[in-house]
Amino acid sequence: MRAFDYIRxxxxxxxxxxxxxxxxxxxxxxxxxxxxxxxxVEAPARLVDIGSLPxxxxxxxxxxxxxxxxxxxxxxxxxxxxxxxxxxxxQAILAGAxxxxxxxxxxxxxxxxxxxxxxxxxxxxxxxxxxPGSGCTAASxxxxxxxxxxxxxxxxxxxxxxxxxxxxxxxxxxxLVGPSGPRSVPISQFYLLPAETPEIETVxxxxxxxxxxxxxxxxxxxxxxYLKLRGRASYEFASASIAxxxxxxxxxxxxxxxxxxxxxxxxxxxxxxxxxxxxxxxxRQSIERYCDALLAAASPTKDNAYKLDLxxxxxxxxxxxxxxxxxxxxxxxxxx
Amino acid sequence: MPDPxxxxxxxxxxxxxxxxxxVDPRRTLLDFLREDxxxxxxxxxxxxxxCGACTVLLxxxxxxxCLKLAISAADRSVTTIEGVxxxxxxxxxxxxxxxxxxxxxxxxxxxxxxxALEAIADPELRTRPQIQxxxxxxxxxxxxxxxxxxxxxxxxANASL
Numbered sequence: 001m002r003a004f005d006y007i008r009x010x011x012x013x014x015x016x017x018x019x020x021x022x023x024x025x026x027x028x029x030x031x032x033x034x035x036x037x038x039x040x041v042e043a044p045a046r047l048v049d050i051g052s053l054p055x056x057x058x059x060x061x062x063x064x065x066x067x068x069x070x071x072x073x074x075x076x077x078x079x080x081x082x083x084x085x086x087x088x089x090x091q092a093i094l095a096g097a098x099x100x101x102x103x104x105x106x107x108x109x110x111x112x113x114x115x116x117x118x119x120x121x122x123x124x125x126x127x128x129x130x131x132p133g134s135g136c137t138a139a140s141x142x143x144x145x146x147x148x149x150x151x152x153x154x155x156x157x158x159x160x161x162x163x164x165x166x167x168x169x170x171x172x173x174x175x176l177v178g179p180s181g182p183r184s185v186p187i188s189q190f191y192l193l194p195a196e197t198p199e200i201e202t203v204x205x206x207x208x209x210x211x212x213x214x215x216x217x218x219x220x221x222x223x224x225x226y227l228k229l230r231g232r233a234s235y236e237f238a239s240a241s242i243a244x245x246x247x248x249x250x251x252x253x254x255x256x257x258x259x260x261x262x263x264x265x266x267x268x269x270x271x272x273x274x275x276x277x278x279x280x281x282x283x284r285q286s287i288e289r290y291c292d293a294l295l296a297a298a299s300p301t302k303d304n305a306y307k308l309d310l311x312x313x314x315x316x317x318x319x320x321x322x323x324x325x326x327x328x329x330x331x332x333x334x335x336x
Numbered sequence: 337m338p339d340p341x342x343x344x345x346x347x348x349x350x351x352x353x354x355x356x357x358x359v360d361p362r363r364t365l366l367d368f369l370r371e372d373x374x375x376x377x378x379x380x381x382x383x384x385x386x387c388g389a390c391t392v393l394l395x396x397x398x399x400x401x402c403l404k405l406a407i408s409a410a411d412r413s414v415t416t417i418e419g420v421x422x423x424x425x426x427x428x429x430x431x432x433x434x435x436x437x438x439x440x441x442x443x444x445x446x447x448x449x450x451x452a453l454e455a456i457a458d459p460e461l462r463t464r465p466q467i468q469x470x471x472x473x474x475x476x477x478x479x480x481x482x483x484x485x486x487x488x489x490x491x492x493a494n495a496s497l
Contacts, residue, residue: 006344006361006407027408034364034403035384047361049408074397098473099451101385103397104404234472 002043009050012177012209018048020179020207026050028070029104031097032113040123041114041130055211056106058082063217069108069210073097073163076107086215088224088243092166095228098235108210110163111174111190112202116237117146117157128154129198144303145239149264151299155198158262159191160237162228165261167213168269169243170221178208187213191266198265220245220255227318228261229310238262240310244318246282253277258290258315263298263307270294277319287319288312346410350375351419359406366390368406369416377417377446381475388474391447392416398454400473417446420453429456432487440478448474448484456491464489 009015019026025044027033028051036042055070060081067076076082077093093102093110105113119125119137126135138146138156146156164187172187190202204210215221224245230236241261247254256277259269273293280286291312300308343358350373357372366383369375369392381389383402390402393415401414420427429452432438439445451474455461461470467485476484 001362004361006405008408008410027405030405030408031385031400031403034405038384047405051408098388099454099470100388100391100398100400100473101403103394104399234469 001037001040002045004044005046007046007048009048009053012053012055012211015048015050015053015209016177016179016207018046019209021046024048026209028106028109029072029101030109031101031105032109036114036121039121041121050209060085065215065217067107067213067215069212070106073102073105073107073110074099077102084222085217086166086170086221086224088166088169088221088226088245089163089215091226092162092228092241092243095226095241096162096237107163107213110161111167111210111213112204113161114201115157116160118142120157129157129194129201132197132199142303143301144306145237146301146304147263147265148298148300148304148307149260149268149295150193151265152194152196152198154196155194155265157194157198157265158237159264159266161267162226162238162241162261164191164267165241165259166224166226166243167215168267169224169245169257169259170215171257173214173216174210175212175214176204176208177211178205182211184214187267188269194265220247220257223247224257225318227314229314230262240307240314242311242314242318244315246277246319248282251281252279253282253286256319258294258319260294260311263311282319282321284316284320284322287316290319291315344407346407348406348409348411349413351415361405361407363406364402365392365394365404365406365409365414366401369401369414375416375418379443379446381444381447386475387444387447388451389444389447391450391474393450393453398451415450417449420449427453429453429487429491432490433484436483436486436490437480438483438487439476439480444474444476444478448476452484452488452491455488461492 007018023045027047027049055068057068058079059066073093077090083090119127120129125137128136147158167187173184174187174190175184226243228238228241230239238261243259246256256274273290276289276293346357346359348355369378378392378401379389381387385400385403391398392401395412455470467488
Protein backbone atom coordinates (compact mmCIF):
# COMPACT_ATOMS: atom_id res chain seq x y z
CA MET A 1 0.00 0.00 0.00
CA ARG A 2 1.27 3.43 -0.91
CA ALA A 3 2.10 5.55 2.13
CA PHE A 4 -0.37 8.33 2.89
CA ASP A 5 -0.94 11.15 5.30
CA TYR A 6 -3.75 10.46 7.73
CA ILE A 7 -5.88 13.37 8.86
CA ARG A 8 -8.84 12.99 11.20
CA UNK A 9 -11.38 15.71 10.50
CA UNK A 10 -13.06 17.09 13.62
CA UNK A 11 -15.49 19.38 11.80
CA UNK A 12 -17.16 19.45 8.39
CA UNK A 13 -15.35 22.71 7.62
CA UNK A 14 -11.99 21.08 8.37
CA UNK A 15 -12.90 18.05 6.27
CA UNK A 16 -13.75 20.22 3.27
CA UNK A 17 -10.53 22.19 3.69
CA UNK A 18 -8.44 19.01 3.83
CA UNK A 19 -10.29 17.38 0.94
CA UNK A 20 -9.50 20.45 -1.13
CA UNK A 21 -5.84 19.38 -1.21
CA UNK A 22 -4.90 17.36 -4.29
CA UNK A 23 -4.97 13.56 -4.19
CA UNK A 24 -7.08 13.41 -1.01
CA UNK A 25 -9.79 10.86 -0.34
CA UNK A 26 -12.48 10.77 2.33
CA UNK A 27 -12.41 7.71 4.61
CA UNK A 28 -15.56 6.55 6.42
CA UNK A 29 -16.23 2.81 6.89
CA UNK A 30 -13.28 1.93 4.67
CA UNK A 31 -14.77 -1.36 3.48
CA UNK A 32 -14.32 -0.41 -0.17
CA UNK A 33 -11.48 2.10 -0.06
CA UNK A 34 -9.07 0.20 2.23
CA UNK A 35 -9.62 -2.96 0.18
CA UNK A 36 -8.80 -1.14 -3.06
CA UNK A 37 -5.77 0.52 -1.47
CA UNK A 38 -4.43 -2.93 -0.55
CA UNK A 39 -4.94 -4.00 -4.16
CA UNK A 40 -3.10 -0.92 -5.44
CA VAL A 41 -6.19 0.20 -7.35
CA GLU A 42 -6.58 3.24 -5.13
CA ALA A 43 -3.45 5.06 -3.94
CA PRO A 44 -4.36 8.45 -2.45
CA ALA A 45 -1.61 10.60 -0.95
CA ARG A 46 -3.91 11.77 1.84
CA LEU A 47 -6.74 10.12 3.71
CA VAL A 48 -9.18 12.42 5.47
CA ASP A 49 -11.04 10.39 8.10
CA ILE A 50 -14.55 11.83 8.26
CA GLY A 51 -15.84 9.01 10.48
CA SER A 52 -16.38 11.16 13.56
CA LEU A 53 -18.30 13.98 11.86
CA PRO A 54 -21.88 14.45 13.12
CA UNK A 55 -23.54 13.23 9.91
CA UNK A 56 -25.20 10.01 11.04
CA UNK A 57 -28.69 11.15 12.03
CA UNK A 58 -31.85 9.62 10.56
CA UNK A 59 -34.64 12.21 10.83
CA UNK A 60 -38.24 11.96 9.75
CA UNK A 61 -39.89 15.22 8.68
CA UNK A 62 -43.40 16.02 7.47
CA UNK A 63 -42.71 15.23 3.85
CA UNK A 64 -39.39 13.40 3.78
CA UNK A 65 -36.85 11.27 5.60
CA UNK A 66 -33.28 12.49 5.87
CA UNK A 67 -30.49 9.94 6.28
CA UNK A 68 -27.08 11.28 7.25
CA UNK A 69 -24.18 10.29 5.01
CA UNK A 70 -22.39 8.51 7.87
CA UNK A 71 -25.34 6.46 9.12
CA UNK A 72 -24.17 2.87 8.98
CA UNK A 73 -25.85 0.46 6.60
CA UNK A 74 -26.96 -1.58 9.64
CA UNK A 75 -28.47 1.44 11.37
CA UNK A 76 -30.44 2.37 8.27
CA UNK A 77 -31.65 -1.18 7.59
CA UNK A 78 -32.91 -1.71 11.15
CA UNK A 79 -34.42 1.76 11.53
CA UNK A 80 -38.11 1.31 12.25
CA UNK A 81 -39.14 4.32 10.15
CA UNK A 82 -37.13 3.11 7.17
CA UNK A 83 -38.65 -0.36 7.48
CA UNK A 84 -42.18 1.08 7.61
CA UNK A 85 -42.06 3.93 5.09
CA UNK A 86 -39.27 2.84 2.72
CA UNK A 87 -39.13 -0.95 3.01
CA UNK A 88 -37.14 -1.40 -0.23
CA UNK A 89 -34.26 0.55 1.34
CA UNK A 90 -34.06 -1.76 4.33
CA GLN A 91 -34.47 -4.88 2.18
CA ALA A 92 -31.82 -3.76 -0.33
CA ILE A 93 -29.26 -3.14 2.41
CA LEU A 94 -29.94 -6.49 4.08
CA ALA A 95 -29.60 -8.24 0.71
CA GLY A 96 -26.06 -6.90 0.34
CA ALA A 97 -22.64 -7.61 1.86
CA UNK A 98 -22.35 -9.25 5.30
CA UNK A 99 -23.36 -8.15 8.77
CA UNK A 100 -19.79 -7.12 9.59
CA UNK A 101 -19.53 -4.96 6.47
CA UNK A 102 -22.97 -3.43 7.01
CA UNK A 103 -21.92 -2.43 10.54
CA UNK A 104 -18.90 -0.60 9.13
CA UNK A 105 -20.10 0.81 5.81
CA UNK A 106 -21.71 4.24 5.66
CA UNK A 107 -24.60 5.40 3.48
CA UNK A 108 -22.34 7.62 1.36
CA UNK A 109 -19.68 4.92 1.15
CA UNK A 110 -22.25 2.50 -0.19
CA UNK A 111 -23.22 5.00 -2.90
CA UNK A 112 -19.57 5.66 -3.78
CA UNK A 113 -18.38 2.02 -3.79
CA UNK A 114 -16.47 1.02 -6.91
CA UNK A 115 -17.35 -1.73 -9.33
CA UNK A 116 -16.49 -5.39 -8.64
CA UNK A 117 -15.26 -5.90 -12.23
CA UNK A 118 -12.24 -8.21 -11.74
CA UNK A 119 -10.25 -6.34 -14.40
CA UNK A 120 -10.77 -3.09 -12.50
CA UNK A 121 -9.80 -4.71 -9.18
CA UNK A 122 -6.51 -6.13 -10.45
CA UNK A 123 -3.63 -4.01 -11.70
CA UNK A 124 -2.60 -6.90 -13.97
CA UNK A 125 -5.11 -6.01 -16.70
CA UNK A 126 -5.86 -3.02 -18.87
CA UNK A 127 -8.91 -1.13 -17.57
CA UNK A 128 -10.19 2.23 -18.80
CA UNK A 129 -11.78 2.99 -15.45
CA UNK A 130 -8.60 2.36 -13.46
CA UNK A 131 -6.17 3.62 -16.08
CA PRO A 132 -7.90 5.78 -18.68
CA GLY A 133 -7.02 4.88 -22.24
CA SER A 134 -5.52 1.48 -21.41
CA GLY A 135 -8.42 -0.50 -22.89
CA CYS A 136 -11.29 -2.66 -21.61
CA THR A 137 -10.34 -6.27 -20.90
CA ALA A 138 -13.94 -7.27 -20.20
CA ALA A 139 -15.03 -6.36 -23.74
CA SER A 140 -13.12 -9.35 -25.11
CA UNK A 141 -12.62 -11.26 -21.85
CA UNK A 142 -14.87 -12.98 -19.37
CA UNK A 143 -17.94 -10.78 -19.07
CA UNK A 144 -20.72 -13.01 -17.76
CA UNK A 145 -21.21 -10.72 -14.74
CA UNK A 146 -20.96 -7.46 -16.64
CA UNK A 147 -23.59 -4.91 -17.59
CA UNK A 148 -26.08 -5.15 -20.44
CA UNK A 149 -27.47 -1.60 -20.11
CA UNK A 150 -25.57 1.65 -20.56
CA UNK A 151 -22.36 0.00 -21.71
CA UNK A 152 -19.89 1.75 -23.97
CA UNK A 153 -16.88 0.55 -25.92
CA UNK A 154 -14.81 1.85 -22.98
CA UNK A 155 -16.53 0.10 -20.09
CA UNK A 156 -19.17 -2.48 -19.20
CA UNK A 157 -18.60 -2.68 -15.45
CA UNK A 158 -21.69 -3.05 -13.25
CA UNK A 159 -22.46 -0.64 -10.44
CA UNK A 160 -22.60 -3.01 -7.44
CA UNK A 161 -24.78 -1.06 -5.00
CA UNK A 162 -28.12 -2.55 -3.95
CA UNK A 163 -28.97 0.50 -1.86
CA UNK A 164 -28.59 2.90 -4.79
CA UNK A 165 -31.15 0.87 -6.76
CA UNK A 166 -33.72 1.24 -3.97
CA UNK A 167 -32.96 4.95 -3.61
CA UNK A 168 -33.41 5.41 -7.36
CA UNK A 169 -36.86 3.81 -7.30
CA UNK A 170 -37.82 6.08 -4.39
CA UNK A 171 -36.70 9.36 -6.02
CA UNK A 172 -34.00 10.11 -3.47
CA UNK A 173 -32.16 13.40 -3.48
CA UNK A 174 -28.42 13.37 -2.74
CA UNK A 175 -27.26 16.42 -0.77
CA LEU A 176 -23.67 17.54 -1.28
CA VAL A 177 -21.44 20.22 0.15
CA GLY A 178 -18.22 21.54 -1.30
CA PRO A 179 -15.97 24.56 -1.49
CA SER A 180 -18.66 26.50 -3.36
CA GLY A 181 -21.42 25.59 -0.88
CA PRO A 182 -24.21 23.04 -0.70
CA ARG A 183 -26.24 21.63 -3.59
CA SER A 184 -28.49 18.66 -4.16
CA VAL A 185 -28.86 16.25 -7.06
CA PRO A 186 -31.60 13.72 -7.77
CA ILE A 187 -30.03 10.28 -7.53
CA SER A 188 -31.22 9.69 -11.10
CA GLN A 189 -28.61 12.28 -12.13
CA PHE A 190 -25.92 11.37 -9.60
CA TYR A 191 -24.30 8.51 -11.53
CA LEU A 192 -22.74 9.10 -14.94
CA LEU A 193 -22.70 6.71 -17.87
CA PRO A 194 -19.17 5.63 -18.76
CA ALA A 195 -19.21 6.78 -22.42
CA GLU A 196 -15.57 7.67 -23.13
CA THR A 197 -14.72 8.56 -19.52
CA PRO A 198 -15.51 5.57 -17.28
CA GLU A 199 -13.11 6.91 -14.63
CA ILE A 200 -15.66 9.67 -13.87
CA GLU A 201 -18.47 7.82 -12.11
CA THR A 202 -20.57 10.48 -10.39
CA VAL A 203 -21.28 14.19 -10.50
CA UNK A 204 -19.41 14.61 -7.20
CA UNK A 205 -16.73 17.25 -7.78
CA UNK A 206 -13.24 17.09 -6.26
CA UNK A 207 -13.45 18.31 -2.67
CA UNK A 208 -17.18 17.67 -2.36
CA UNK A 209 -18.81 15.44 0.26
CA UNK A 210 -22.20 13.79 0.45
CA UNK A 211 -23.92 15.07 3.61
CA UNK A 212 -27.30 13.33 3.48
CA UNK A 213 -29.81 11.55 1.30
CA UNK A 214 -33.41 12.74 1.42
CA UNK A 215 -36.30 10.40 0.63
CA UNK A 216 -39.74 11.89 -0.09
CA UNK A 217 -42.59 10.18 1.77
CA UNK A 218 -45.30 8.64 -0.36
CA UNK A 219 -47.75 5.75 -0.44
CA UNK A 220 -45.74 4.39 -3.35
CA UNK A 221 -42.53 4.37 -1.28
CA UNK A 222 -44.29 2.60 1.59
CA UNK A 223 -45.35 -0.15 -0.84
CA UNK A 224 -41.82 -0.72 -2.19
CA UNK A 225 -39.95 -4.01 -2.16
CA TYR A 226 -36.52 -5.25 -3.22
CA LEU A 227 -35.80 -8.56 -4.94
CA LYS A 228 -32.24 -9.70 -5.56
CA LEU A 229 -31.21 -12.65 -7.72
CA ARG A 230 -27.65 -13.90 -7.30
CA GLY A 231 -25.35 -16.86 -7.61
CA ARG A 232 -25.70 -17.89 -3.94
CA ALA A 233 -28.33 -17.21 -1.33
CA SER A 234 -26.38 -14.64 0.68
CA TYR A 235 -23.29 -12.41 0.67
CA GLU A 236 -23.10 -12.06 -3.11
CA PHE A 237 -23.51 -9.24 -5.59
CA ALA A 238 -26.62 -9.12 -7.75
CA SER A 239 -26.93 -10.87 -11.10
CA ALA A 240 -30.15 -8.94 -11.40
CA SER A 241 -32.13 -7.03 -8.79
CA ILE A 242 -35.25 -4.92 -8.76
CA ALA A 243 -36.61 -2.26 -6.45
CA UNK A 244 -40.24 -1.78 -7.28
CA UNK A 245 -43.45 -0.24 -6.06
CA UNK A 246 -46.84 -0.23 -7.69
CA UNK A 247 -50.17 1.33 -6.74
CA UNK A 248 -53.26 -0.04 -8.49
CA UNK A 249 -56.58 1.77 -8.38
CA UNK A 250 -59.78 0.44 -9.95
CA UNK A 251 -57.86 -2.30 -11.69
CA UNK A 252 -55.43 0.10 -13.40
CA UNK A 253 -51.89 1.11 -12.48
CA UNK A 254 -51.95 4.58 -10.94
CA UNK A 255 -48.29 4.89 -9.97
CA UNK A 256 -45.26 2.71 -10.53
CA UNK A 257 -41.53 2.92 -9.87
CA UNK A 258 -39.03 0.29 -11.01
CA UNK A 259 -35.27 0.44 -10.68
CA UNK A 260 -32.86 -2.32 -11.55
CA UNK A 261 -29.47 -3.44 -10.30
CA UNK A 262 -26.90 -5.90 -11.63
CA UNK A 263 -27.85 -5.01 -15.20
CA UNK A 264 -26.52 -1.52 -15.76
CA UNK A 265 -23.26 0.37 -15.59
CA UNK A 266 -25.25 2.61 -13.27
CA UNK A 267 -28.36 1.83 -11.21
CA UNK A 268 -31.02 1.71 -13.94
CA UNK A 269 -34.45 3.23 -14.26
CA UNK A 270 -36.47 3.84 -17.42
CA UNK A 271 -39.40 6.19 -16.87
CA UNK A 272 -40.48 5.98 -20.50
CA UNK A 273 -40.86 2.23 -20.12
CA UNK A 274 -42.72 2.77 -16.84
CA UNK A 275 -45.22 4.99 -18.68
CA UNK A 276 -46.24 1.86 -20.63
CA UNK A 277 -47.80 0.57 -17.43
CA UNK A 278 -49.70 3.65 -16.26
CA UNK A 279 -53.48 3.37 -16.64
CA UNK A 280 -53.27 -0.27 -17.73
CA UNK A 281 -54.37 -3.40 -15.95
CA UNK A 282 -51.36 -5.13 -14.48
CA UNK A 283 -50.83 -8.55 -15.98
CA ARG A 284 -48.61 -10.66 -18.10
CA GLN A 285 -49.03 -8.61 -21.29
CA SER A 286 -48.54 -5.15 -19.84
CA ILE A 287 -45.48 -6.32 -17.92
CA GLU A 288 -44.03 -7.85 -21.10
CA ARG A 289 -44.50 -4.50 -22.86
CA TYR A 290 -42.64 -2.81 -20.02
CA CYS A 291 -39.81 -5.34 -20.28
CA ASP A 292 -39.61 -4.92 -24.06
CA ALA A 293 -39.29 -1.16 -23.72
CA LEU A 294 -36.81 -1.45 -20.86
CA LEU A 295 -34.53 -3.97 -22.54
CA ALA A 296 -34.73 -2.63 -26.10
CA ALA A 297 -31.56 -0.65 -25.46
CA ALA A 298 -29.64 -3.60 -23.99
CA SER A 299 -26.41 -4.74 -25.60
CA PRO A 300 -25.76 -8.21 -24.21
CA THR A 301 -22.78 -10.41 -24.98
CA LYS A 302 -22.89 -14.15 -25.53
CA ASP A 303 -21.95 -14.68 -21.88
CA ASN A 304 -24.25 -12.20 -20.14
CA ALA A 305 -27.40 -12.43 -22.30
CA TYR A 306 -28.92 -14.61 -19.55
CA LYS A 307 -29.36 -11.41 -17.55
CA LEU A 308 -32.15 -10.34 -19.90
CA ASP A 309 -34.20 -13.42 -19.03
CA LEU A 310 -33.30 -13.03 -15.39
CA UNK A 311 -34.51 -9.43 -15.43
CA UNK A 312 -37.80 -10.34 -17.14
CA UNK A 313 -38.43 -13.09 -14.62
CA UNK A 314 -37.66 -10.79 -11.70
CA UNK A 315 -39.93 -8.06 -13.04
CA UNK A 316 -42.84 -10.47 -13.53
CA UNK A 317 -42.31 -11.87 -10.08
CA UNK A 318 -42.40 -8.42 -8.50
CA UNK A 319 -45.22 -6.83 -10.49
CA UNK A 320 -47.59 -9.59 -11.50
CA UNK A 321 -50.06 -10.25 -8.66
CA UNK A 322 -50.79 -13.75 -10.02
CA UNK A 323 -47.11 -14.65 -10.20
CA UNK A 324 -46.53 -13.32 -6.70
CA UNK A 325 -49.31 -15.52 -5.37
CA UNK A 326 -47.91 -18.53 -7.22
CA UNK A 327 -44.52 -17.89 -5.65
CA UNK A 328 -45.97 -17.83 -2.16
CA UNK A 329 -47.88 -21.03 -2.82
CA UNK A 330 -44.76 -22.70 -4.18
CA UNK A 331 -42.73 -21.65 -1.16
CA UNK A 332 -45.44 -22.75 1.25
CA UNK A 333 -45.58 -26.26 -0.19
CA UNK A 334 -41.83 -26.80 -0.40
CA UNK A 335 -40.43 -29.28 2.13
CA UNK A 336 -38.04 -26.71 3.68
CA MET B 337 3.25 18.28 6.33
CA PRO B 338 4.43 15.27 8.33
CA ASP B 339 6.57 12.56 6.75
CA PRO B 340 4.01 10.08 5.40
CA UNK B 341 5.96 7.19 6.86
CA UNK B 342 6.20 8.61 10.35
CA UNK B 343 4.05 6.68 12.82
CA UNK B 344 0.96 8.21 14.34
CA UNK B 345 -0.12 7.95 17.97
CA UNK B 346 -2.93 5.55 18.72
CA UNK B 347 -4.85 5.16 21.95
CA UNK B 348 -7.31 2.29 21.95
CA UNK B 349 -8.99 -0.05 24.45
CA UNK B 350 -8.32 -3.71 23.68
CA UNK B 351 -10.23 -6.31 25.72
CA UNK B 352 -10.71 -3.75 28.45
CA UNK B 353 -7.09 -2.56 28.66
CA UNK B 354 -5.98 0.83 27.43
CA UNK B 355 -3.23 0.55 24.78
CA UNK B 356 -0.96 3.39 23.70
CA UNK B 357 1.04 2.76 20.55
CA UNK B 358 2.70 4.34 17.57
CA VAL B 359 1.47 2.85 14.31
CA ASP B 360 2.05 3.30 10.62
CA PRO B 361 -1.18 4.80 9.22
CA ARG B 362 -1.33 1.84 6.82
CA ARG B 363 -1.51 -0.71 9.63
CA THR B 364 -4.84 -2.48 9.72
CA LEU B 365 -6.56 -3.14 13.03
CA LEU B 366 -6.00 -6.85 12.33
CA ASP B 367 -2.23 -6.46 11.98
CA PHE B 368 -2.16 -4.18 15.01
CA LEU B 369 -3.97 -6.77 17.14
CA ARG B 370 -1.92 -9.72 15.91
CA GLU B 371 1.53 -8.18 15.71
CA ASP B 372 1.56 -5.28 18.16
CA UNK B 373 -0.80 -6.70 20.79
CA UNK B 374 0.17 -10.39 20.26
CA UNK B 375 -3.53 -11.27 20.07
CA UNK B 376 -3.50 -13.98 17.41
CA UNK B 377 -7.14 -15.01 17.83
CA UNK B 378 -8.34 -12.81 14.96
CA UNK B 379 -7.13 -14.57 11.80
CA UNK B 380 -5.92 -13.24 8.48
CA UNK B 381 -7.83 -15.41 6.03
CA UNK B 382 -8.38 -13.42 2.84
CA UNK B 383 -7.34 -9.94 4.13
CA UNK B 384 -9.97 -8.45 1.76
CA UNK B 385 -13.21 -8.58 3.72
CA UNK B 386 -14.55 -11.75 2.15
CA CYS B 387 -14.01 -14.53 4.73
CA GLY B 388 -14.85 -13.09 8.16
CA ALA B 389 -11.94 -14.80 9.99
CA CYS B 390 -10.75 -11.40 11.28
CA THR B 391 -14.10 -10.47 12.86
CA VAL B 392 -13.81 -8.53 16.13
CA LEU B 393 -16.19 -6.29 18.06
CA LEU B 394 -15.69 -2.54 17.79
CA UNK B 395 -17.69 -0.72 20.46
CA UNK B 396 -19.71 -3.91 20.80
CA UNK B 397 -20.50 -4.36 17.08
CA UNK B 398 -18.90 -6.97 14.87
CA UNK B 399 -16.63 -5.61 12.15
CA UNK B 400 -13.87 -6.87 9.86
CA UNK B 401 -10.53 -5.87 11.37
CA CYS B 402 -8.72 -6.44 8.04
CA LEU B 403 -10.61 -3.56 6.40
CA LYS B 404 -10.27 -1.18 9.36
CA LEU B 405 -7.18 0.99 9.64
CA ALA B 406 -5.96 0.80 13.23
CA ILE B 407 -5.68 4.56 13.43
CA SER B 408 -9.32 4.97 12.42
CA ALA B 409 -10.27 2.91 15.50
CA ALA B 410 -8.52 5.40 17.82
CA ASP B 411 -10.28 6.09 21.14
CA ARG B 412 -12.66 3.19 20.60
CA SER B 413 -13.00 -0.19 22.25
CA VAL B 414 -12.09 -3.51 20.61
CA THR B 415 -12.99 -7.01 21.79
CA THR B 416 -11.25 -10.07 20.35
CA ILE B 417 -11.85 -13.75 21.08
CA GLU B 418 -9.25 -13.42 23.84
CA GLY B 419 -11.63 -11.07 25.67
CA VAL B 420 -14.71 -13.28 25.47
CA UNK B 421 -14.19 -15.63 28.43
CA UNK B 422 -16.25 -15.20 31.58
CA UNK B 423 -14.43 -15.20 34.95
CA UNK B 424 -11.69 -17.40 33.60
CA UNK B 425 -14.11 -19.92 32.07
CA UNK B 426 -15.53 -20.36 28.63
CA UNK B 427 -18.34 -18.11 27.46
CA UNK B 428 -21.55 -20.13 26.89
CA UNK B 429 -21.17 -19.75 23.12
CA UNK B 430 -17.61 -21.13 23.29
CA UNK B 431 -18.85 -24.14 25.25
CA UNK B 432 -21.72 -24.59 22.78
CA UNK B 433 -19.25 -24.66 19.86
CA UNK B 434 -17.45 -27.53 21.61
CA UNK B 435 -20.70 -29.32 22.46
CA UNK B 436 -21.99 -29.16 18.88
CA UNK B 437 -18.80 -29.89 16.95
CA UNK B 438 -19.05 -26.42 15.44
CA UNK B 439 -15.48 -26.60 14.13
CA UNK B 440 -12.93 -28.89 12.61
CA UNK B 441 -9.65 -27.08 11.88
CA UNK B 442 -10.66 -24.10 14.03
CA UNK B 443 -9.17 -21.38 11.83
CA UNK B 444 -12.46 -19.55 11.25
CA UNK B 445 -13.73 -20.21 14.79
CA UNK B 446 -12.63 -16.98 16.51
CA UNK B 447 -14.40 -14.98 13.78
CA UNK B 448 -17.44 -17.26 13.91
CA UNK B 449 -17.74 -16.77 17.66
CA UNK B 450 -17.41 -12.99 17.45
CA UNK B 451 -20.28 -12.99 14.93
CA ALA B 452 -22.23 -15.50 17.01
CA LEU B 453 -22.02 -13.12 20.00
CA GLU B 454 -24.03 -10.59 18.01
CA ALA B 455 -26.43 -13.33 16.90
CA ILE B 456 -27.22 -14.48 20.44
CA ALA B 457 -27.74 -10.88 21.56
CA ASP B 458 -30.29 -10.18 18.81
CA PRO B 459 -33.81 -11.16 19.95
CA GLU B 460 -35.12 -10.76 16.38
CA LEU B 461 -33.16 -13.82 15.26
CA ARG B 462 -35.23 -16.87 16.05
CA THR B 463 -35.04 -19.38 13.21
CA ARG B 464 -32.26 -21.42 11.61
CA PRO B 465 -32.63 -19.69 8.20
CA GLN B 466 -32.34 -16.31 9.93
CA ILE B 467 -29.16 -17.41 11.69
CA GLN B 468 -27.71 -18.90 8.51
CA UNK B 469 -28.27 -15.57 6.76
CA UNK B 470 -26.88 -13.64 9.74
CA UNK B 471 -23.71 -15.75 9.78
CA UNK B 472 -23.11 -15.70 6.01
CA UNK B 473 -20.18 -13.31 6.33
CA UNK B 474 -18.14 -16.01 8.10
CA UNK B 475 -16.86 -18.68 5.76
CA UNK B 476 -15.98 -22.16 7.10
CA UNK B 477 -14.11 -24.27 4.56
CA UNK B 478 -14.42 -27.36 6.78
CA UNK B 479 -18.18 -27.00 6.42
CA UNK B 480 -19.10 -26.93 10.10
CA UNK B 481 -22.07 -24.68 9.34
CA UNK B 482 -24.78 -26.92 10.78
CA UNK B 483 -22.89 -27.27 14.03
CA UNK B 484 -22.40 -23.52 14.21
CA UNK B 485 -26.13 -22.90 13.80
CA UNK B 486 -26.83 -25.65 16.37
CA UNK B 487 -24.51 -23.94 18.85
CA UNK B 488 -26.17 -20.56 18.41
CA UNK B 489 -29.69 -22.04 18.65
CA UNK B 490 -28.65 -23.90 21.80
CA UNK B 491 -27.35 -20.78 23.53
CA UNK B 492 -30.41 -18.79 22.48
CA ALA B 493 -32.68 -21.48 23.89
CA ASN B 494 -30.86 -22.26 27.12
CA ALA B 495 -28.29 -19.81 28.35
CA SER B 496 -29.14 -16.96 30.64
CA LEU B 497 -26.97 -14.27 29.14
